[in-house]
Amino acid sequence: MEIQGLPGRLLADLGPAIASGEIPVGTVLRAEELEARYAVSRTVVREAVRILESMRMVESRRRVGSTVLPLSAWDVFDPLVIRWRLAGADRAAQLRSLGSLRVAVEPAAAALAARTASDDDRRELSSLAVELTVTARAADLQSFLRHDIAFHSAVLRASGNEMFAHLGDTVGAVLTGRTEHDLMPHQPADYAVRLHREVADAICAGDAESAERAMRTIVLGALEELDATLD
Amino acid sequence: MEIQGLPGRLLADLGPAIASGEIPVGTVLRAEELEARYAVSRTVVREAVRILESMRMVESRRRVGSTVLPLSAWDVFDPLVIRWRLAGADRAAQLRSLGSLRVAVEPAAAALAARTASDDDRRELSSLAVELTVTARAADLQSFLRHDIAFHSAVLRASGNEMFAHLGDTVGAVLTGRTEHDLMPHQPADYAVRLHREVADAICAGDAESAERAMRTIVLGALEELDATLD
DNA sequence: GAAACTTAATCGTCATACTTTTGCTGCCCG
DNA sequence: CGGGCAGCAAAAGTATGACGATTAAGTTTC
Numbered sequence: 001m002e003i004q005g006l007p008g009r010l011l012a013d014l015g016p017a018i019a020s021g022e023i024p025v026g027t028v029l030r031a032e033e034l035e036a037r038y039a040v041s042r043t044v045v046r047e048a049v050r051i052l053e054s055m056r057m058v059e060s061r062r063r064v065g066s067t068v069l070p071l072s073a074w075d076v077f078d079p080l081v082i083r084w085r086l087a088g089a090d091r092a093a094q095l096r097s098l099g100s101l102r103v104a105v106e107p108a109a110a111a112l113a114a115r116t117a118s119d120d121d122r123r124e125l126s127s128l129a130v131e132l133t134v135t136a137r138a139a140d141l142q143s144f145l146r147h148d149i150a151f152h153s154a155v156l157r158a159s160g161n162e163m164f165a166h167l168g169d170t171v172g173a174v175l176t177g178r179t180e181h182d183l184m185p186h187q188p189a190d191y192a193v194r195l196h197r198e199v200a201d202a203i204c205a206g207d208a209e210s211a212e213r214a215m216r217t218i219v220l221g222a223l224e225e226l227d228a229t230l231d
Numbered sequence: 232m233e234i235q236g237l238p239g240r241l242l243a244d245l246g247p248a249i250a251s252g253e254i255p256v257g258t259v260l261r262a263e264e265l266e267a268r269y270a271v272s273r274t275v276v277r278e279a280v281r282i283l284e285s286m287r288m289v290e291s292r293r294r295v296g297s298t299v300l301p302l303s304a305w306d307v308f309d310p311l312v313i314r315w316r317l318a319g320a321d322r323a324a325q326l327r328s329l330g331s332l333r334v335a336v337e338p339a340a341a342a343l344a345a346r347t348a349s350d351d352d353r354r355e356l357s358s359l360a361v362e363l364t365v366t367a368r369a370a371d372l373q374s375f376l377r378h379d380i381a382f383h384s385a386v387l388r389a390s391g392n393e394m395f396a397h398l399g400d401t402v403g404a405v406l407t408g409r410t411e412h413d414l415m416p417h418q419p420a421d422y423a424v425r426l427h428r429e430v431a432d433a434i435c436a437g438d439a440e441s442a443e444r445a446m447r448t449i450v451l452g453a454l455e456e457l458d459a460t461l462d
Numbered sequence: 463g464a465a466a467c468t469t470a471a472t473c474g475t476c477a478t479a480c481t482t483t484t485g486c487t488g489c490c491c492g
Numbered sequence: 493c494g495g496g497c498a499g500c501a502a503a504a505g506t507a508t509g510a511c512g513a514t515t516a517a518g519t520t521t522c
Binding site for chain 1: 310
């Protein structure tokens with residue numbers, strides 16, 4: 001998942017700093033300065049900056065340097081950018097955006113899955129729904145989280161749309177963050193578990209409308225909880 | 232928009248080749264070979280490969296080289312990846328995925344916009360809807376396309392969600408492609424124009440439900456047309 | 463035949479030199 | 493006094509040679 005090597009270290013430092021606003025928009029980074037600051041060679045600095053440039057977080061110009069661009073230019077779907085924003089000062093805004101995105105995408109994915117999922121996909125979803133019920137009853141939050149993530153990823157994957165599928169990891173990051181920051185009840189709500197079950201059953205039965213409706217209820221609920229917590 | 236310099240030239244060659252499957256999954260690219268093929272230095276090759284790696288289209292390992300990864304690993308939301316796929320053999324699949332994504336996202340964006348858009352946003356939408364009506368009546372496809380793109384981008388932007396807003400350019404690419412490949416009627420359908428108007432009016436009036444419904448009709452219509460054409 | 467060792471291929475990093483672009487300064491002329 | 497033009501210099505962009513680190517694959521040894 002991570003970028004490797006020394007450029008990765010630079011990136012792991014610069015990325016979050018830019019994402020959090022610690023390095024404000026308009027700041028100019030000069031290669032020589034970065035070489036000195038991180039005690040690495042030109043090669044390494046250039047590669048790191050190139051990657052930031054490909055994410056449109058900075059723009060390099062000769063005789064000037066690399067200028068930090070505003071959020072509106074960033075590749076906000078890049079998993080690294082999302083992670084960096086989630087980790088820093090922009091966390092609340094990023095969670096809200098992701099919440100809305102989930103409300104839009106996950107119900108659509110559930111509907112698609114009900115129509116096109118393979119038998120294996122349906123079996124997996126069904127079994128994950130069971131696991132979810134079990135771990136919820138046992139109040140095993142660790143396992144519950146793991147299965148919750150697996151469930152949502154599975155639905156997104158079963159949609160057969162690779163763009164939806166790609167959001168699986170991101171949704172995972174959101175759910176993880178929610179648990180880590182105690183935004184979850186200590187015992188997962190019973191109705192939420194039932195809804196997951198409902199999604200799985202509807203997808204298995206090929207009932208797109210029910211699947212979509214149940215999933216929408218889930219993600220809308222999550223969004224409301226989020227809004228309530230962030231105030 | 233483009234990556235600059237020599238690495239950009241490499242990228243403009245390798246990216247589409249990988250995206251189209253011309254360089255198949257599992258192929259190993261060696262740095263030295265690329266240096267020779269493009270007659271550039273290691274510096275340039277390394278930067279280009281690093282960028283491909285940050286898009287997760289390849290994975291570099293010592294003593295092996297850079298291996299081309301399968302589509303499932305790619306950063307399919309990266310604008311460059313989308314463009315490359317749209318340009319090549321994967322075009323149909325990419326259009327379908329984007330179609331579904333639009334169906335999910337744009338209605339949600341319209342609803343959000345109706346709730347949170349600024350007065351300027353509302354004015355702009357209203358005026359774009361008018362332009363759309365005019366250019367449609369004049370059968371001026373060029374201008375119509377331009378305004379259509381501007382309209383959808385404006386809605387996405389007015390949603391206040393930077394992730395939605397980020398999809399504006401991508402939607403633009405889809406609409407452009409549709410016109411370029413003669414998937415559009417020579418005279419934009421009257422009802423489609425009316426629906427755009429309806430979206431604008433609903434957003435101006437703060438009527439989220441109507442805005443969402445009208446937008447959903449638009450993008451569903453587009454998806455149906457697309458499915459019909461791709462067969 | 464398996465485990466330990468050696469080898470060589472290739473990426474990763476560094477240091478340095480050269481090239482190209484471009485913002486800026488200051489001169490000259492109107 | 494102001495505007496344009498030329499030259500300068502700063503910084504990114506590119507090239508190259510050397511070295512280090514990793515690791516797949518072959519080779520030896522028990």
